[in-house]
Amino acid sequence: MELEHVLKEKFGYDSFREGQKEVIESILNGQDTFALLPTGKGKSLCYQLPGYMMNGTVLIISPLLSLMQDQVEQLKKLGEKRVAALNSFLSKEEKRFVWQHISEFRFLFLSPEMLSSTIVREKIHELNLSLIVVDEAHCISQWGFDFRPEYLQIADAMPENRPPILALSATATKAMTEDISTYLKMNDMQTFRYSVDRANLHYEVVEVESFEKQQKIMEQIEQFEGPGIVYTQSRKKAEKYAEQLASKNIRCAFYHAGMEQEDRRFIQHQFLSGQLDWICATNAFGMGVHKENIRQIIHDYIPQNVASYMQEVGRAGRDGQAALCTIYVEATDWTRTLEVAMLDLPQQWQIDEFLRYTQSGMRPDLLVTEGKMSETTYRVLAYWMNHLLPEDVLMKVQQLAMTKKQQLSELVHILSGSCIREGLLRYFDEEKNVDIANCCSSCGLNRHEILKKHIKRNRSKESVEWRERIQRLLPMHSN
DNA sequence: CGTGATGCGCTTAAGCGCATCACGGTGCGTTAAT
Numbered sequence: 001m002e003l004e005h006v007l008k009e010k011f012g013y014d015s016f017r018e019g020q021k022e023v024i025e026s027i028l029n030g031q032d033t034f035a036l037l038p039t040g041k042g043k044s045l046c047y048q049l050p051g052y053m054m055n056g057t058v059l060i061i062s063p064l065l066s067l068m069q070d071q072v073e074q075l076k077k078l079g080e081k082r083v084a085a086l087n088s089f090l091s092k093e094e095k096r097f098v099w100q101h102i103s104e105f106r107f108l109f110l111s112p113e114m115l116s117s118t119i120v121r122e123k124i125h126e127l128n129l130s131l132i133v134v135d136e137a138h139c140i141s142q143w144g145f146d147f148r149p150e151y152l153q154i155a156d157a158m159p160e161n162r163p164p165i166l167a168l169s170a171t172a173t174k175a176m177t178e179d180i181s182t183y184l185k186m187n188d189m190q191t192f193r194y195s196v197d198r199a200n201l202h203y204e205v206v207e208v209e210s211f212e213k214q215q216k217i218m219e220q221i222e223q224f225e226g227p228g229i230v231y232t233q234s235r236k237k238a239e240k241y242a243e244q245l246a247s248k249n250i251r252c253a254f255y256h257a258g259m260e261q262e263d264r265r266f267i268q269h270q271f272l273s274g275q276l277d278w279i280c281a282t283n284a285f286g287m288g289v290h291k292e293n294i295r296q297i298i299h300d301y302i303p304q305n306v307a308s309y310m311q312e313v314g315r316a317g318r319d320g321q322a323a324l325c326t327i328y329v330e331a332t333d334w335t336r337t338l339e340v341a342m343l344d345l346p347q348q349w350q351i352d353e354f355l356r357y358t359q360s361g362m363r364p365d366l367l368v369t370e371g372k373m374s375e376t377t378y379r380v381l382a383y384w385m386n387h388l389l390p391e392d393v394l395m396k397v398q399q400l401a402m403t404k405k406q407q408l409s410e411l412v413h414i415l416s417g418s419c420i421r422e423g424l425l426r427y428f429d430e431e432k433n434v435d436i437a438n439c440c441s442s443c444g445l446n447r448h449e450i451l452k453k454h455i456k457r458n459r460s461k462e463s464v465e466w467r468e469r470i471q472r473l474l475p476m477h478s479n
Numbered sequence: 480c481g482t483g484a485t486g487c488g489c490t491t492a493a494g495c496g497c498a499t500c501a502c503g504g505t506g507c508g509t510t511a512a513t
Contacts, residue, residue: 064506088508113507147505210481234503236482257505283505304504335480340503376505 003049010052010078017042023192024050027131027166032186034137034167034177036193039290039314043168044071047133048078051106056130056163060109061154063139065089066265067288068109075107085109086120103127112150115157125159132158134184136287137167141179142307146345146400147376149383155185171196171310174429196310196428200317202450203420203440204326213328217298218244220326224451226250226277228296229285231312233340237300241280249456252278255285286312292319295451299327302337305407306414306427322450327415334412341404344376346384346397354381355390419443 003024007013016024023035023046037043051058062068068085075083082105084098102108102123114120134140134154144151167180181189208216217230232238235256242254253267253276264284270276272291279285283303294316303309309327317323346354350373357364368378384393414423420440422432438445 111507117508143505148507150507234482236503287505308505332480336503339480343503379507 002053006049006052010049011045019192019194020045023166026190026192027164028053030164031190032165032184032188034169034180034186034189034191036169036172036177036191036196038194039170039318043135043170044074046168047131047166048075048107050131054130056128057103057105058107058131058133059124059127059129060107060133060135061112061115062109062135063111063143063148064287065111066261067135068111070288072107072109080106082106083108086114087111099123112148112154116150116153121157124157129159129163131163132165134165134167134180136169137180137184138169138172138176138307140183141172141176144179144183146380149380152183152383155183158185171307171314173307173427176307195430197421197425197430197432198314198317199434199436200320200322201313202322202324202438202445203313203424204324204445204447205415205420205441206326206328208328208330210330210332213300213330214241214244217241217300217328218248220298221245221250221278221296221454222248223454224324224447225295225454227271227274227291227294228278228298229294229312229315230278230280230298230300231285231303232280232282233301233336235282238280238282241300242278245278245280250278251276252280255279255281257282257284283308283312286315289315290318291315293321294318295321295323297323297325299325302327302329302333302408302411302415304337304341304404304411306411306424309411310424310428324447324450329415334408338405338408341408342401344374344380345401346373346377346381346393348394350377350381351385351390351393351397354385358385417442 003021004015007016019035019037020042023033023037026033027046027050035043035046037046047058047060060068060071062071062085065085065087068087069089072083072085084105084107086095086098086108087110090098098105103126110120115124139148140151140154165184165186167184167186169176169180172180177191180186206216221228221230230238230241232241235254235258238254238256242252245252253270255264255267259267267276267279268285268289271279272289297313297316299309299312303312313325316325350367353367353372354364357367364382365378367373368375373381381393384396388396410427414420414427417423419432419442421436421443425432438449
């Protein structure tokens with residue numbers, strides 16, 4: 001009864017959504033908990049509510065600065081003042097303020113990188129922590145090994161007598177769940193897992209020749225309703241699609257990590273508020289994007305693994321209405337995906353160089369300055385050199401490469417299987433137990449029964465190029 | 480693997496045809512040099 005009381009009092013809801021109560025009770029019982037909840041708004045409540053029932057600080061580890069900002073804002077709207085995100089957005093003065101009042105915050109957001117700093121760790125150990133939250137916990141498995149190694153070191157930052165850990169995610173395979181449990185050093189982890197099946201998503205694979213792919217994607221967008229996302233493999237291609245769509249008078253923008261933070265936020269906001277119908281993006285787009293009415297996800301390339309594919313198509317149809325997820329595949333696409341997947345993995349000669357530098361007393365990070373390896377390669381390599389014997393590092397890297405190859409082939413296999421939905425579900429240890437009309441292109445699918453036709457709308461004369469609009473809205477940002 | 484930029488050689492010297500080569504995705508924090 002008391003839980004419902006707090007729910008009403010603090011958040012204004014009358015009842016919990018599926019799963020929330022069990023997760024919250026598990027945490028309040030002091031259990032390490034992993035909650036795999038369906039996408040959407042429900043997840044943050046799982047730590048916000050307990051935060052009000054316990055004394056001390058809730059520490060939330062979040063993968064993206066923009067995600068932290070959103071959550072801080074959300075909490076502030078709920079009237080919470082004792083909330084802060086400690087990150088590089090803050091000025092020196094703001095940082096000092098947060099440090100001075102650190103023990104007074106109820107909710108404190110940190111990146112895994114921040115948490116790796118010794119000074120931050122010491123400060124954290126002095127706090128009275130009530131709960132540790134790892135948001136988007138699949139990042140541990142998806143990014144930790146070859147992109148953001150700090151994700152593997154979260155447990156090292158914890159005080160010996162730590163409070164329970166809550167890991168949150170919407171998509172995690174069995175293997176990913178094991179990684180999460182292992183690297184967070186969970187004790188007797190309670191898992192709450194809900195089906196990943198999304199009956200209103202219809203999966204389609206279209207095999208094409210390379211020369212016709214782009215044209216066919218354009219035709220699909222012109223023919224059927226949005227809003228939607230086109231996922232491409234490179235930034236350039238995302239821009240190219242956006243340009244083409246714009247020439248057909250479709251309200252769209254591109255989105256990738258090469259853009260300024262503020263531009264990215266602006267585009268995302270425009271899409272969420274319905275002023276843009278299509279986003280042409282790399283895989284940078286999506287985390288933390290809660291748009292209800294996305295009707296189409298189109299893939300111009302094959303994602304690296306099943307989990308990535310699930311995350312990307314999973315952004316469609318959150319309103320429960322039918323949505324179409326089409327992936328265009330040409331015969332040699334998988335080789336390019338593999339190429340990109342291997343880009344930043346250290347080569348043997350790079351490992352040798354790293355070793356040579358450290359043994360001769362040179363700073364190994366000079367290798368980045370000298371252009372011998374990328375920032376990412378260096379960070380990943382430094383992590384493994386630090387955690388393994390040098391002679392084992394090459395083997396580790398080869399093992400990572402093998403895993404990537406394996407994971408890609410699993411996705412390719414599912415996409416060419418006899419039922420795409422069944423293949424996806426089986427990958428998550430679930431069974432397909434209902435027959436769904438227009439299930440997938442392997443079972444047979446008619447687009448017209450899923451989507452309405454695209455309605456041409458004239459772009460109004462007031463519609464301004466987004467860059468101009470930024471400058472009009474925020475004059476201090478003009479170049 | 481595919482794409483696009485670069486550069487070479489050729490030639491009714493300004494632009495064409497072709498070969499070669501680099502590059503491609505996710506983000507944090509911090510800092511050096513303007």
